[in-house]
Amino acid sequence: MEKKDIIKKYNQKIKILKKHNKLYFSNDKPQISDSEYDKIKKEILNLEKKYKFLKKNNLVGSPPSNKFTKVKHLVPMLSLSNAFDHQDMGDFLKKINNYLKFENKKIELFSEPKIDGISASLIYKNGSLIKGLSRGDGSIGEDILENLKTINNIPQKILANDVPNILEIRCEVYIGKKDFESIKDNFSNPRNAAGGSLRQKNPQETAKIPLKYFAYGFGLIEPMIFKTQSEFLEKICNWNFITNPLSKITKNFSEIETQHKKIDQLRSSLDYDIDGVVYKVNDLDLQKRLGNTSNSPRWAIAYKFSAEKAITKIKDIIIQVGRTGAITPVAKVEPVTVGGVVVSNATLHNEEEIQRKDIRVGDTINIQRAGDVIPQVVSVDKSKRDKNSKKFKFPTKCLCGSETKKEISKSTKKLDAVSRCTKGYACEYIAKEKLKHLVSKEALNIDGLGKKVIDQFWKLNLIREPSDIFKIDYNKLNDLEGWGELSIKNLKKSVNNSRKISFDRFIFSIGIRHFGQENAKILASFFTSINKLKNFINSNNKKEILNNLIQLDGIGDTQIISMNNFFLNETNKRITLDLINELRITDYKSKTVSGLLANKKIMFTGGFSNMSRSEIKFIAENNGGKVLGSISKKLDYLIVGNSKPTKRKIDQARSLNIKILSEEDWKKILNN
Numbered sequence: 001m002e003k004k005d006i007i008k009k010y011n012q013k014i015k016i017l018k019k020h021n022k023l024y025f026s027n028d029k030p031q032i033s034d035s036e037y038d039k040i041k042k043e044i045l046n047l048e049k050k051y052k053f054l055k056k057n058n059l060v061g062s063p064p065s066n067k068f069t070k071v072k073h074l075v076p077m078l079s080l081s082n083a084f085d086h087q088d089m090g091d092f093l094k095k096i097n098n099y100l101k102f103e104n105k106k107i108e109l110f111s112e113p114k115i116d117g118i119s120a121s122l123i124y125k126n127g128s129l130i131k132g133l134s135r136g137d138g139s140i141g142e143d144i145l146e147n148l149k150t151i152n153n154i155p156q157k158i159l160a161n162d163v164p165n166i167l168e169i170r171c172e173v174y175i176g177k178k179d180f181e182s183i184k185d186n187f188s189n190p191r192n193a194a195g196g197s198l199r200q201k202n203p204q205e206t207a208k209i210p211l212k213y214f215a216y217g218f219g220l221i222e223p224m225i226f227k228t229q230s231e232f233l234e235k236i237c238n239w240n241f242i243t244n245p246l247s248k249i250t251k252n253f254s255e256i257e258t259q260h261k262k263i264d265q266l267r268s269s270l271d272y273d274i275d276g277v278v279y280k281v282n283d284l285d286l287q288k289r290l291g292n293t294s295n296s297p298r299w300a301i302a303y304k305f306s307a308e309k310a311i312t313k314i315k316d317i318i319i320q321v322g323r324t325g326a327i328t329p330v331a332k333v334e335p336v337t338v339g340g341v342v343v344s345n346a347t348l349h350n351e352e353e354i355q356r357k358d359i360r361v362g363d364t365i366n367i368q369r370a371g372d373v374i375p376q377v378v379s380v381d382k383s384k385r386d387k388n389s390k391k392f393k394f395p396t397k398c399l400c401g402s403e404t405k406k407e408i409s410k411s412t413k414k415l416d417a418v419s420r421c422t423k424g425y426a427c428e429y430i431a432k433e434k435l436k437h438l439v440s441k442e443a444l445n446i447d448g449l450g451k452k453v454i455d456q457f458w459k460l461n462l463i464r465e466p467s468d469i470f471k472i473d474y475n476k477l478n479d480l481e482g483w484g485e486l487s488i489k490n491l492k493k494s495v496n497n498s499r500k501i502s503f504d505r506f507i508f509s510i511g512i513r514h515f516g517q518e519n520a521k522i523l524a525s526f527f528t529s530i531n532k533l534k535n536f537i538n539s540n541n542k543k544e545i546l547n548n549l550i551q552l553d554g555i556g557d558t559q560i561i562s563m564n565n566f567f568l569n570e571t572n573k574r575i576t577l578d579l580i581n582e583l584r585i586t587d588y589k590s591k592t593v594s595g596l597l598a599n600k601k602i603m604f605t606g607g608f609s610n611m612s613r614s615e616i617k618f619i620a621e622n623n624g625g626k627v628l629g630s631i632s633k634k635l636d637y638l639i640v641g642n643s644k645p646t647k648r649k650i651d652q653a654r655s656l657n658i659k660i661l662s663e664e665d666w667k668k669i670l671n672n
């Protein structure tokens with residue numbers, strides 16, 4: 001073989017290997033097996049050995065692996081809610097003040113740069129590192145201890161005599177910007193590189209990549225010895241953990257803004273990527289009182305850096321149909337880089353927004369992108385507008401051809417800004433979106449069956465309805481572009497694993513409008529088991545059953561009407577029952593059935609001193625109680641707060657012989 005042919009052959013193999021590195025590391029979607037991967041790598045190494053004139057490639061990476069043991073987190077690893085501007089941050093401060101009923105008392109916040117890396121959990125027993133987990137889905141992580149041990153400066157033993165018996169440190173693993181330069185050919189960005197490297201099967205491969213970390217928080221600590229976040233970080237820094245030197249206590253709104261600006265200015269000079277500043281209530285007792293919502297703590301927020309902007313041109317305006325039938329106009333724009341990401345779509349929200357800003361096809365626009373939020377149009381440069389341009393006419397029909405409708409908002413009694421297609425599963429666009437919701441992380445959580453795959457399978461007629469997911473003809477995938485033996489095997493496995501699902505997750509998965517994760521839990525606690533929900537679906541007196549729902553705190557008319565409409569639709573009914581047949585749905589387990597108020601049904605009226613209604617509810621539920629929203633025979637206690645209780649409710653409770661407790665009685669019960 002001639003020299004040039006050898007070089008050509010070598011480069012082809014390098015290209016193939018890079019493709020598979022990307023599929024594995026960046027996309028987390030390997031297409032070939034470990035041995036196939038090894039074979040290509042070996043061929044490359046052999047060529048390099050034999051022909052010294054070849055310019056060697058620095059090939060980072062090892063065979064893909066799905067072999068990490070899954071481990072349940074001692075305390076879930078949640079995400080953070082975001083603030084994008086001064087107002088969002090102000091709202092956050094107001095919310096925590098309201099929740100704690102502090103009436104604008106200054107709450108000390110601890111600020112830390114938000115590192116854009118991969119989170120991990122390190123568990124120490126009596127000072128020795130015994131477990132290291134990836135975040136996973138937040139409740140179950142992967143055992144990546146051996147890989148984490150390769151990171152310099154992660155202490156494997158804490159040499160101090162005041163270390164709690166159990167100490168769980170949460171940290172963010174990253175690759176320094178300079179270090180990334182030498183490996184960047186194999187990865188799309190430092191974050192993917194860190195993720196790929198941490199999930200290597202072989203820790204020796206992890207060790208080749210210069211990973212670093214910052215410790216930022218804790219999971220379980222027993223006994224708890226800290227009073228504040230700042231004290232915690234100071235202490236673990238003394239125990240040789242790496243903490244971020246730019247962290248700082250901020251005492252008021254103006255200090256928050258100053259710190260935010262300061263870190264933003266430093267951003268480009270830092271050797272690690274950051275995308276905002278995290279503000280945390282410093283006092284750990286207050287953190288405990290504030291607690292969490294389903295996905296994020298109430299006591300912290302990620303204040304993102306301001307949105308990056310760019311100028312581009314609108315090529316076209318199209319509409320997209322969401323799973324609830326909402327029609328969203330989208331501007332197709334000339335591709336432009338905004339904050340390092342190429343953008344070719346921007347949301348236009350709704351008809352009103354287009355009219356208000358008079359947005360037209362052909363317009364030159366300023367767009368912005370903040371965090372993971374879909375890019376938006378900030379303004380139109382009308383001076384650059386073509387004389388012949390015409391106002392955009394908002395379509396009155398859905399992509400499926402049926403007429404759209406606007407609803408009358410229940411609260412404002414005005415026509416909604418959003419038009420909707422009301423065809424449900426009969427509209428193929430809605431159906432596809434419903435399927436995408438169904439397989440998403442918070443629902444059935446089917447790995448390998450993402451949005452693109454749903455589109456692909458829909459085109460091939462492999463999936464039309466939820467239950468089809470469990471009847472996929474895998475033989476049809478064999479010759480398909482993007483599918484290999486391994487990816488088919490993995491898909492089969494994750495589809496099968498998704499059959500076992502908790503009742504509340506199932507309710508969330510079927511996507512009834514106005515039933516997000518929180519309301520799905522409330523509904524699950526009402527029906528308790530899938531059989532009872534099935535009886536409801538098949539019953540002829542749905543309205544009567546649904547009327548009992550109004551008792552539940554959090555459920556109102558909007559949810560009841562939505563639930564009724566959903567199951568009055570015969571297609572929804574059949575599709576839901578078909579799906580149920582494919583699943584093993586476990587009964588709803590309320591969080592604490594032990595506790596002082598175990599299984600007691602409680603209702604509150606009137607305000608309490610020093611405690612907001614949200615906090616009272618949180619405490620009641622944490623003690624096993626169930627908070628109802630209206631008086632009924634089922635109620636065990638009516639708790640009457642000192643500030644403006646409703647007399648009618650007290651009278652009603654009296655007439656039904658329900659035990660009435662004062663604010664003081666209630667506090668006494670809980671303090672005993």
Ligand code: IVH
Pocket residue numbers: 077078079080112113114115116117118119120171172216217278296297300302
């Ligand atoms: S505190 C309950 N502090 O951001 C979650 N997170 O979006 C508390 N992160 O999973 C997280 N730097 O991976 C916190 N200084 C910091 C952080 C930080 C980066 C990551 C972390 C977390 C994610 C939440």
